[in-house]
Amino acid sequence: xxxxxxxxxxxxxxxxxxxxxxxxxxxxxxxxxxxxxxxxxxxxxxxxxxxxxxxxxxxxxxxxxxxxxxxxxxxxxxxxxxxxxxxxxxxxxxxxxxxxxxxxxxxxxxxxxxxxxxxxxxxxxxxxxxxxxxxxxxxxxxxxxxxxxxxxxxxxxxxxxxxxxxxxxxxxxxxxxxxxxxxxxxxxxxxxxxxxxxxxxxxxxxxxxxxxxxxxxxxxx
Numbered sequence: 001x002x003x004x005x006x007x008x009x010x011x012x013x014x015x016x017x018x019x020x021x022x023x024x025x026x027x028x029x030x031x032x033x034x035x036x037x038x039x040x041x042x043x044x045x046x047x048x049x050x051x052x053x054x055x056x057x058x059x060x061x062x063x064x065x066x067x068x069x070x071x072x073x074x075x076x077x078x079x080x081x082x083x084x085x086x087x088x089x090x091x092x093x094x095x096x097x098x099x100x101x102x103x104x105x106x107x108x109x110x111x112x113x114x115x116x117x118x119x120x121x122x123x124x125x126x127x128x129x130x131x132x133x134x135x136x137x138x139x140x141x142x143x144x145x146x147x148x149x150x151x152x153x154x155x156x157x158x159x160x161x162x163x164x165x166x167x168x169x170x171x172x173x174x175x176x177x178x179x180x181x182x183x184x185x186x187x188x189x190x191x192x193x194x195x196x197x198x199x200x201x202x203x204x205x206x207x208x209x210x211x212x213x214x215x216x217x218x219x220x221x
Contacts, residue, residue: 002044003037003041004041004044004045004048005045005048007031007035007037007041007042007045008044008045008046008048008049008052010035011026011045011046011049012049012052012054012148015049015054015065015152016054016117016148016151016152016155017117018155020065021065022065022066022067022068023064023065023067024064024065025061025062025063025064026046026049026055026062026063026064026065027062028042028043028062046063049063050063051145052145052148052149053066053072053076053146053148053149053152054066054148054149054152066152068152068153068208068211069208070205070208070209072149073153073201073204073205073208074201074205076146076149076150076153077197077198077200077201077204079146080127080146080150080197081194081197081198083131083134083139083142083143084127084130084131084193084194084197085190085193085194086134087130087131087132087133087134087193088130088133088177088180088181088186088189088190088192088193088194089186089189089190090133090134090135090186091184091186092133092181092184096132096133096135097181097182099129099132100126100129100130100133100178100181100182101178101182102129103122103125103126103128103129104126104174104175104178106122106125106126107119107122107123107125107126107170107171107174108167108171108174108175110122111167111170111171112167116155117155119170120151120154120155121151123154123170123174124147124150124151124154126174128140128143128144128147130177130181130193131143133181153204154200173192173196173199174196176192177189177192177193177196180192
């Protein structure tokens with residue numbers, strides 16, 4: 001990895017773990033001093049974060065960590081719906097099915113441990129295994145790119161909705177998807193994947209609307 005990529009990865013972790021909060025300005029000078037790298041490296045790292053959807057450029061402020069947005073969420077989950085829906089419709093090979101099952105087993109094992117951050121990662125790995133059913137390296141690469149932003153929103157769901165405090169629900173929803181894929185029931189698999197994505201999208205939308213309303217009310221006061 002290039003130095004800029006390493007810096008971008010480190011900043012990504014800090015953002016996703018909540019150590020750099022939404023709305024925070026990523027000042028070049030401060031990052032140069034704290035990380036001991038050049039301005040060019042910081043600029044390239046921030047550009048990578050912008051590509052990943054975690055940072056946006058704002059006039060007179062420069063790079064700012066994104067605030068969770070309902071519009072961005074809907075767009076992101078629509079992309080998930082198209083990609084994962086298409087993947088679930090594929091007649092998978094035994095090797096592909098084994099990878100999906102392995103990802104599911106890893107998720108269920110982690111879900112019982114209760115570490116939300118690790119569960120999010122295993123959850124995303126499971127959905128990446130479904131996308132891989134399409135057999136396209138380019139689609140896999142695209143999904144890997146949007147997974148960074150997905151992780152951001154899934155962690156909002158995990159921490160604010162306590163989704164991972166209910167591992168039985170999480171396991172049941174993903175098990176239904178695996179069983180449809182293993183049975184070769186593409187119609188059922190598409191339905192299960194789509195229902196799961198839409199359910200998460202609705203709950204996240206509710207959380208973000210309530211959060212935005214709370215912030216707006218307190219700003220007025």
